[in-house]
Amino acid sequence: MAKDFAFTGGRPDPYTFPTEGLIEASAKALRKLGGSLVNYPGEKGYEGLRELASMRFERREGVPLNIDDISITSGSMQALELVLGTFINPGDTVLTEEFTYSGTLGIMRHLKANIVGVPMDYIDGMNMDGLEDKLKELKAKNIRPKLIYTTSNHQNPTSAILSLERRQRMLELANEYDTLIVEDDCYGDIDFVPNPTPDSLFKLDDSNRVIFIATFSKILGAGVRQGYFVAKEPHSRLIHENRWDGGCSALASAIVAEFFKEHLDEHLAVTNAAVGAKCRAVVETLEKNVSDICTWTEPRGGLFLWIDLPETTDMDKLTELSSQHNMGFSRGSAFHYRGDAVKSIRLAYAYCHIDDVAEGITYLCDAIRGAQVQPVDIAAD
Numbered sequence: 108m109a110k111d112f113a114f115t116g117g118r119p120d121p122y123t124f125p126t127e128g129l130i131e132a133s134a135k136a137l138r139k140l141g142g143s144l145v146n147y148p149g150e151k152g153y154e155g156l157r158e159l160a161s162m163r164f165e166r167r168e169g170v171p172l173n174i175d176d177i178s179i180t181s182g183s184m185q186a187l188e189l190v191l192g193t194f195i196n197p198g199d200t201v202l203t204e205e206f207t208y209s210g211t212l213g214i215m216r217h218l219k220a221n222i223v224g225v226p227m228d229y230i231d232g233m234n235m236d237g238l239e240d241k242l243k244e245l246k247a248k249n250i251r252p253k254l255i256y257t258t259s260n261h262q263n264p265t266s267a268i269l270s271l272e273r274r275q276r277m278l279e280l281a282n283e284y285d286t287l288i289v290e291d292d293c294y295g296d297i298d299f300v301p302n303p304t305p306d307s308l309f310k311l312d313d314s315n316r317v318i319f320i321a322t323f324s325k326i327l328g329a330g331v332r333q334g335y336f337v338a339k340e341p342h343s344r345l346i347h348e349n350r351w352d353g354g355c356s357a358l359a360s361a362i363v364a365e366f367f368k369e370h371l372d373e374h375l376a377v378t379n380a381a382v383g384a385k386c387r388a389v390v391e392t393l394e395k396n397v398s399d400i401c402t403w404t405e406p407r408g409g410l411f412l413w414i415d416l417p418e419t420t421d422m423d424k425l426t427e428l429s430s431q432h433n434m435g436f437s438r439g440s441a442f443h444y445r446g447d448a449v450k451s452i453r454l455a456y457a458y459c460h461i462d463d464v465a466e467g468i469t470y471l472c473d474a475i476r477g478a479q480v481q482p483v484d485i486a487a488d
């Protein structure tokens with residue numbers, strides 16, 4: 108069977124998935140919960156996983172979360188649907204990095220939001236002068252944006268980390284222009300270097316402007332569908348008024364809680380080392396093959412690397428040539444707030460086997476060269 112080089116979709120490393128640990132955790136969870144599973148889990152979800160989420164936050168941020176502020180959701184996607192659905196009405200304006208998670212853009216478009224893209228760079232994230240300019244422009248038109256959405260750590264798709272200075276400035280601007288911040292911390296804890304991420308906006312905030320969203324999808328597996336949002340009152344109540352499901356699986360929550368209660372540090376160390384090695388293999392192969400024509404980001408963590416291609420790249424041809432070798436990537440346009448046909452691509456490097464990374468990326472590099480079109484010489488007849 109032909110090999111599959113899947114650099115699409117933000118999935119974690121399948122080879123460090125802790126199957127045995129989860130089997131043990133499942134037995135413990137079932138013994139603990141037993142017949143109580145006949146009950147609905149309640150709107151905020153299984154308390155044990157909320158405690159775990161608080162502990163996870165404390166591990167990195169030095170302070171726990173109030174477990175009453177935490178609500179478990181089916182992945183962070185449901186958290187995004189609930190939070191954005193609560194605060195955005197058709198025609199409302201929202202701000203985000205000019206490149207951001209395609210799923211969030213999908214929800215915002217579905218809600219008929221007016222999405223304003225803020226300039227960013229690939230290292231420190233959203234540009235605060237750019238944000239201030241946009242906020243001023245909107246104010247001049249009497250528009251108060253409903254929220255600023257940001258992926259603060261190891262951003263999808265660029266791997267940028269919003270710097271501490273920018274976080275502080277974003278909070279000042281949110282106060283000045285009276286808007287909320289939705290901080291999506293989907294990739295926090297996937298670190299390749301010691302402590303690369305500053306304090307969260309949620310921790311730095313003293314004006315109740317930030318709603319925090321996180322997930323276990325990216326440090327464990329998207330198939331477990333366990334995410335959460337953290338919102339203080341009155342936001343939490345407003346969001347729950349908008350929620351109609353019976354809550355998230357208490358059984359799945361309990362298994363994740365039992366496992367991570369004992370193995371969070373150990374699992375992160377093992378899986379982050381594996382993912383970091385794959386990321387380095389991608390960078391080395393790009394350096395060897397396309398450093399004369401492309402530039403790319405150098406992730407300090409997370410699951411994504413972003414490549415800027417030459418302007419002369421025929422994107423359809425690139426897809427066609429890559430797919431001849433089952434080499435998959437995501438087009439940059441999927442992450443642009445307006446869907447602009449940018450000459451960039453995103454690689455999600457955690458899923459492919461380490462032994463196949465160099466081969467797949469070499470196919471990609473060949474495809475990049477093969478997809479260059481000659482600029483048209485207008486002077487020639």
Ligand SMILES: Cc1ncc(COP(=O)(O)O)c(C=O)c1O
Nearest residue numbers: 117182183184208263293322324
């Ligand atoms: C920034 C961001 N937020 C949220 C999600 C949703 O993930 P999940 O619903 O699996 O937690 C993703 C998935 O790729 C993402 O990249």
